[in-house]
Amino acid sequence: MLGAARRQLGSGPMLGQVLRRLRPATAAAAEAARGYSAAAREMTVREALNTALDEEMSADPSVFLMGEEVGEYQGAYKITKGLLDKYGPDRVLDTPITEAGFTGIAVGAAYQGLRPVVEFMTFNFSMQAIDHIINSAAKSNYMSAGQISVPIVFRGPNGAAAGVGAQHSQCYAAWYAHVPGLKVLAPYSAEDARGLLKSAIRDPDPVVFLENELLYGESFPISAEVLDSSFSLPIGKAKIEREGKDVTITAYSKMVGYALQAAEILSKEGISAEVINLRSIRPLDRAAINASVRKTNRLVTLEEGFPQHGIGSEICMSVVEESFEYLDAPVERIAGADVPMPYAANLERMAVPQVDDIVRAAKRACYRAAPMAATA
Amino acid sequence: MAAAALLRRVPAARAPATALMAARAISGSTAPLTIETSVPFTSHIVDPPSRDVTTTPAEILTFFHDMSVMRRMEIAADSLYKAKLIRGFCHLYDGQEAVAVGMEAAITRSDSIITAYRDHCTYLARGGDLVSAFAELMGRQAGCSRGKGGSMHFYKKDANFYGGHGIVGAQVPLGCGLAFAQKYRKEESATFALYGDGAANQGQLFEALNISALWKLPAILVCENNHYGMGTAEWRAAKSPAYYKRGDYVPGLKVDGMDVLAVKQACKFAKEHAIANGPIVLEMDTYRYHGHSMSDPGSTYRTRDEISGVRQERDPIERVRKLILAHDLATPAELKDMEKEIRKEVDDAIAKAKESPIPDTSELFTNVYVKGFGVESFGADRKELRATLP
Numbered sequence: 062m063l064g065a066a067r068r069q070l071g072s073g074p075m076l077g078q079v080l081r082r083l084r085p086a087t088a089a090a091a092e093a094a095r096g097y098s099a100a101a102r103e104m105t106v107r108e109a110l111n112t113a114l115d116e117e118m119s120a121d122p123s124v125f126l127m128g129e130e131v132g133e134y135q136g137a138y139k140i141t142k143g144l145l146d147k148y149g150p151d152r153v154l155d156t157p158i159t160e161a162g163f164t165g166i167a168v169g170a171a172y173q174g175l176r177p178v179v180e181f182m183t184f185n186f187s188m189q190a191i192d193h194i195i196n197s198a199a200k201s202n203y204m205s206a207g208q209i210s211v212p213i214v215f216r217g218p219n220g221a222a223a224g225v226g227a228q229h230s231q232c233y234a235a236w237y238a239h240v241p242g243l244k245v246l247a248p249y250s251a252e253d254a255r256g257l258l259k260s261a262i263r264d265p266d267p268v269v270f271l272e273n274e275l276l277y278g279e280s281f282p283i284s285a286e287v288l289d290s291s292f293s294l295p296i297g298k299a300k301i302e303r304e305g306k307d308v309t310i311t312a313y314s315k316m317v318g319y320a321l322q323a324a325e326i327l328s329k330e331g332i333s334a335e336v337i338n339l340r341s342i343r344p345l346d347r348a349a350i351n352a353s354v355r356k357t358n359r360l361v362t363l364e365e366g367f368p369q370h371g372i373g374s375e376i377c378m379s380v381v382e383e384s385f386e387y388l389d390a391p392v393e394r395i396a397g398a399d400v401p402m403p404y405a406a407n408l409e410r411m412a413v414p415q416v417d418d419i420v421r422a423a424k425r426a427c428y429r430a431a432p433m434a435a436t437a
Numbered sequence: 438m439a440a441a442a443l444l445r446r447v448p449a450a451r452a453p454a455t456a457l458m459a460a461r462a463i464s465g466s467t468a469p470l471t472i473e474t475s476v477p478f479t480s481h482i483v484d485p486p487s488r489d490v491t492t493t494p495a496e497i498l499t500f501f502h503d504m505s506v507m508r509r510m511e512i513a514a515d516s517l518y519k520a521k522l523i524r525g526f527c528h529l530y531d532g533q534e535a536v537a538v539g540m541e542a543a544i545t546r547s548d549s550i551i552t553a554y555r556d557h558c559t560y561l562a563r564g565g566d567l568v569s570a571f572a573e574l575m576g577r578q579a580g581c582s583r584g585k586g587g588s589m590h591f592y593k594k595d596a597n598f599y600g601g602h603g604i605v606g607a608q609v610p611l612g613c614g615l616a617f618a619q620k621y622r623k624e625e626s627a628t629f630a631l632y633g634d635g636a637a638n639q640g641q642l643f644e645a646l647n648i649s650a651l652w653k654l655p656a657i658l659v660c661e662n663n664h665y666g667m668g669t670a671e672w673r674a675a676k677s678p679a680y681y682k683r684g685d686y687v688p689g690l691k692v693d694g695m696d697v698l699a700v701k702q703a704c705k706f707a708k709e710h711a712i713a714n715g716p717i718v719l720e721m722d723t724y725r726y727h728g729h730s731m732s733d734p735g736s737t738y739r740t741r742d743e744i745s746g747v748r749q750e751r752d753p754i755e756r757v758r759k760l761i762l763a764h765d766l767a768t769p770a771e772l773k774d775m776e777k778e779i780r781k782e783v784d785d786a787i788a789k790a791k792e793s794p795i796p797d798t799s800e801l802f803t804n805v806y807v808k809g810f811g812v813e814s815f816g817a818d819r820k821e822l823r824a825t826l827p
Contacts, residue, residue, distance in 0.1 A: 125621070151621065157651070162610050162644020169614020172599050173549070175621060196604050197611055204590040206583035207804045209599065241805050241814065265807035297810045344812035382819070 101284050107277040109254035110140045114178065116290040117262040118148055121176060124262060125152040127167050128180030128217075137182050138218065138277055164190030164215075168197045171213040171267075178262060181217035184233045184271065191236075198267040199242035214261045216270035219247070220314060220365045221413050223275065227401035232366030234313065237269040238343040238375075244296055245343040247271045249317040251281040253340055256294030264296060271342075273315045299346035301353070305335035308359040308423045311350060311376055313339040316363045316414065323419035332427055342372060350376060351384045358389040359426040363419055368396035393422040463775070464494035464766040472760065474699035481681050483688035483717070486706040490698040494766045496542065500697045501757045503541075504534040505776055507558040508754060509783040510567060511727070514557065514574060517787070518731045523574045526603075527588045528555040529727040532695075535753035536661055536721045537562040539700025540629060544708055547624065549597040551612040552631040554589035555661075555725075556601045559631070563598035565591065567786035572793045579793035585800065606632060606639030609658060613645040616656035616711075627655040627711045629704070635666020637680045646716060650687055653715035657707045658684070660720045661694065667729040668738045681720035694721030695751040724751065802826060 104112075118124045125148075130137045132145040132155040145153040156163040160181065167177040181187045187194065194215060201209045220232040238245045244266055248254040254272070261268040286292060302317060303324050312320040317338045324334040335353050339346065354360050360380055362373030377392040398412040471489050478485035511531040517523045530537070533555070540550070541562040552559050557570055565581060573580030574588055581591050582601075589603045599615060602608040612630025619626050636642065637660050649656045660680040664671050671678040681689030688710070692703040703719055710717045724747045728735025736744070761767050767775075802814050802824035809826025816822025 154652075157644070157647060159641075159644035159647065161641040162613075162648055165607060165610020165641055166614040166617055166645055166648060169551070169599075169611035169616075170618045170621070171614070172611065173615050173618035175618045192604055192607060193610070197602070197607055201600075202807060203804045204582060204586045205592040205594075205600065205804075206585045207807075208582070208592045208594045210807045212807075244806070295810070297812055344810065347813070 103280045104251040109251035113255045113258040124176045127154045160189035164193040171211045178214045184219040218274040219271035230402035244268045247313040259293040297344035299349040300338045302338045303336040305333040307333045309353040309357045310361045311337045312363040355387045361393040361422045390426045466494040475696045479691040481689035490702045507534045527731040530558040532724045532726040535697040539697040540704045542701045543704035547626040549615040549628040551599040560591040563596040571790035577793035584796045606636040609642045610645035613649045613656045616654040627708045631659045634662040649716040655711040656716045663725045684718040689718035691720045694723030695753045
């Protein structure tokens with residue numbers, strides 16, 4: 062996986078794409094471009110999130126952190142490591158295990174113009190606080206005709222981990238992306254994590270920031286520009302992780318890595334897949350998705366969460382509405398299984414998309430699949 | 438007279454010549470006056486404040502005026518609702534005016550207030566005006582939320598009034614969050630988070646109270662106990678309806694919520710306490726004449742005798758009227774004139790609000806975000822109606 066990432070970031074057109082998606086080119090960026098093939102630096106997603114939090118807290122005294130174990134424990138997943146020592150207990154607050162209470166308190170603080178970053182140990186626990194996320198945060202600016210804005214970030218691991226069972230494995234992207242007034246981001250790489258978290262914290266609206274536990278330890282090469290404290294990525298813009306011409310694969314979070322692996326396998330079979338890293342679930346970059354489908358004429362949507370009413374459903378509808386005549390094949394959908402997450406390893410493997418599933422769906426979209434069994 | 442017997446006036450620095458006072462117009466005197474509250478305060482793990490409330494003739498007359506405006510506004514809203522000019526939910530506050538007015542007298546606009554959906558009078562107390570209130574109820578552009586919120590979503594941020602919330606109990610953690618911000622910024626101010634006896638059993642309230650006590654937030658939780666959560670009497674909803682004690686490790690005070698001076702005293706006490714020591718609970722023993730909302734007659738779970746009994750014995754405005762007359766702060770005729778003027782003021786405001794147009798259709802898409810990045814939003818048929826969010 063890492064090898065694939067390095068390969069595509071090091072190649073010419075990919076690099077150009079990467080740089081265009083960053084802040085306006087500076088001398089530093091140009092320098093990084095020249096030295097890129099020597100991979101400026103590597104950073105884990107964990108480090109990316111930690112440094113982003115650190116820099117934003119340093120830049121703006123109204124930013125503070127709240128959540129279970131974020132302080133003295135250094136973070137359940139060590140994302141907030143070192144921040145209590147650096148900023149003190151007034152700005153890094155350990156809460157009791159009371160999501161409804163502390164989320165409400167954070168939203169109230171945001172009403173008064175502070176900028177809370179609330180950590181949910183996983184987004185499964187956000188359901189305890191979901192009324193505050195939706196009714197107290199997302200809708201306030203609208204109901205008050207602009208008087209009460211809510212500059213808050215809700216962040217934490219989302220989706221399946223490994224062997225944690227049904228109550229700890231759900232993906233909430235579709236639930237939160239459903240709601241007008243919220244912004245929903247899902248980083249994949251270290252660059253995504255840094256750039257999107259910084260944008261989220263600076264954003265004046267409530268942002269749901271969906272991380273992934275299994276990505277925290279993954280390392281990605283990053284450029285000097287990404288390391289700069291003023292770096293940020295725009296909200297609402299997807300990234301073409303890998304250019305292709307035969308089939309578009311949309312993905313977010315961990316599934317981006319799987320899509321890239323699938324693209325590698327497909328390329329050996331003569332299918333050139335374009336992988337879109339959505340980065341932003343709401344607003345969804347419909348323009349980028351449709352532009353890609355108009356080029357490739359085929360689409361596979363990929364997500365880890367439950368399939369019914371999921372992200373792929375919205376993407377498919379967007380393409381049907383705006384690019385129907387360009388489709389040469391039905392839209393394919395790969396998602397988590399439509400069951401609560403089982404524990405046994407073999408069942409869990411079946412409940413989450415695997416690279417094989419993505420390859421198979423892409424081939425179907427290209428009419429290169431094995432013939433399907435006849436249906437009655 | 439009975440009222441005079443109830444009132445023990447401490448002869449403080451009162452201006453001489455009572456006869457001269459009575460001959461003049463309504464007293465605008467700011468000479469201090471001390472009045473005893475109707476009943477003593479009952480407290481939980483804290484020493485209660487004194488029953489002697491310091492006030493002035495001018496303040497008492499302001500109480501009468503402000504509560505009367507609120508009363509008339511709510512009664513007028515009842516008529517507007519029946520005339521179908523107000524739609525959806527409409528929760529009226531008449532009977533509870535003393536809580537809004539007494540609280541405001543004890544605090545400043547640097548202190549924050551947040552309440553639930555019975556919010557029209559709190560909005561007025563925080564400096565909101567009648568026209569924007571009626572316009573909001575009728576869904577017009579001149580409304581305080583430009584017609585986008587409705588009865589349950591009045592806000593006035595420049596006066597630190599944070600609404601206006603429809604989800605029972607949610608406003609309490611939000612209020613503790615406002616207090617958090619005040620403490621974070623080292624302001625010497627406090628937040629009053631109001632909730633009803635129905636909301637008093639909400640889990641999130643106890644979660645927020647726990648955190649507020651741990652972090653010593655300047656949060657005052659004010660239970661407006663009107664004894665009914667919609668149609669459910671307090672004794673059917675709460676194993677312990679002694680709401681002022683429900684904070685357990687957090688001190689509490691029980692207050693006659695129909696006595697505006699008692700409310701003022703309690704809120705003054707609570708603010709000082711909260712800033713110095715952390716959260717405190719106030720239980721305001723109050724009553725609403727209307728049902729829960731305009732959809733509820735309010736008489737299927739209460740007797741008409743009970744309602745009229747409270748009106749006769751405890752009405753907050755009548756109580757202040759008696760106080761004014763007992764102290765010769767104004768004549769009955771002067772008070773009647775004031776009420777006539779208020780009626781006219783309210784009628785004029787309604788007329789003005791009716792002139793305000795309904796929102797422009799573009800308002801469907803405004804304020805979804807502060808920063809929309811030019812993203813598209815859609816109407817029911819997106820091929821017919823879409824907009825770019827600025």
